[in-house]
Amino acid sequence: MATSSDVEAGFAKLQGEDFEYYMQTYSIILGRNSKKSTVDVDLSSLGGGMNISRHHARIFYDFQRRRFALEVLGKNGCFVEGVLHLPDHPPVKLDSQDLLQIGDKEFYFLLPVRSILGGHIGPRHSVSSNQLGYDKKADGRPCVDREADNQQLLQLEEKDVVSSVATVLSDLCGPGDWMAMERLHSELVEQFGSIWHHSRVRKYLTSEDYSSPEAMGKPWYGLLMLLRKYPEHFVINTRSKGRVTLEFVSLVSLLS
Template identity: 80%
Template sequence: MESGGDVEAGFAKLQGEDFEYFMQTYSIILGRNSKNSAVDVDLSSLGGGMNISRRHARIFYDFQRRRFALEVLGRNGCYVEGVLHVPGHPPIKLDSQDRLEIGDKEFYFLLPGRSILGGPIGPRNHGNIYQTDVDTGENKQADVRTRVDREADNQQLLQLEENDVVSSVASLLSDLCGPGDWMPMEKLHSELVEQFSDVWHHSRVRKYLTPEDHSGQESQGKPWFGLLVLLKKYPEHFVVNTRSKGRVVLEFVSLIS
């Protein structure tokens, strides 16, 4: 569960009595490993007991609200600061030092006390960058990162999000199109909506498949407009072609082989 090397860092940290996990991606799954699938944090192997589901909970960065949150997936639910949450509840906002209980496992969610992305960090014995004093509100406030540091972290997370969406689109195009084939943006959008229908609430998907972040004449009637803007940023992966049919402008995309 520990990161290798002298520097151990992440966007956030899970800290239990006998384990620590550094969250180095914007979304992780907690649960138990099985023959057919693996999770990021195997709570079953850490003594979580018999009530751990294979996919019990997801901790992720909510890009729209700019905060971390926990989504309950397992039927037995989990406790956040002593409050039970079950599947179907909206994602729960996570603050640094929140106490989580899943099955028989209790641990804390911790955010860095200062930016972990803005520059180099010294070895571990130079001090713990994570907020671990869970007793005093004064220390909690004193360790809050500055606005500049938060922006640096947010930019890093946004880039990870964007890279993940681009990879998903490339995989889908390679499955549906041959070399040199063109796919209408409307069809690509429909395929992605269907593919991600079960996680539609996830901002990673919504951001690029709805026009809510884009206004103006050019985006009207085009729910794929955000996706189109994203693909144009990566000419090394995608070719976007525009064709006019009367007053209607049609967009097509092809994957560079």
């Protein structure tokens, strides 16, 4: 169970009278631990009573609709804002400060003021239900594919960074103009650093994941490697000044 001393932020937060849980992935299971399996949030150990199923509910980010939702898995259902939802119901949309009740346990679903995905990801990134782990087992029960959820998240986070870079370049540079990677990095940190600091997007703002000599002293190196993957949108130019290599970027076209 994650507490405030373990992490400082998450994609969403569950807040009860005597517990808090920060979501660090975009799909978690609530229920009760057993000899056969464990869950992300063990409600039975938190006083949820005897009516908690092993897999009682799943809270996940619906990438197609760009919102969080709750999928009921347990036969006794879940209350969202006082309305009972059962396993045969479609996933219910979750809004920040919604009151949830599973068994005897009440808690709130909370979102941060700003989302790392806010404003940059549109319908063009919609995916199929199979990509999000909605496949069914042979007996018709949901099959939770966290690897698919997390892979989709990584792709969306990458698109989020690329879109932000394109926005900064279009705002500060004219067509065909060049911006030093060092300045671009500073602009991104100033505008988005507080949002990205606690997410996996942070790796694009540092060189921590790179051990090559080229990355030394260049906190924008991760960003440089990312932009090189999109030659249809960005052109990278390098210039040598003594033993120092400087990188510059120019925007070719906006993301459609």
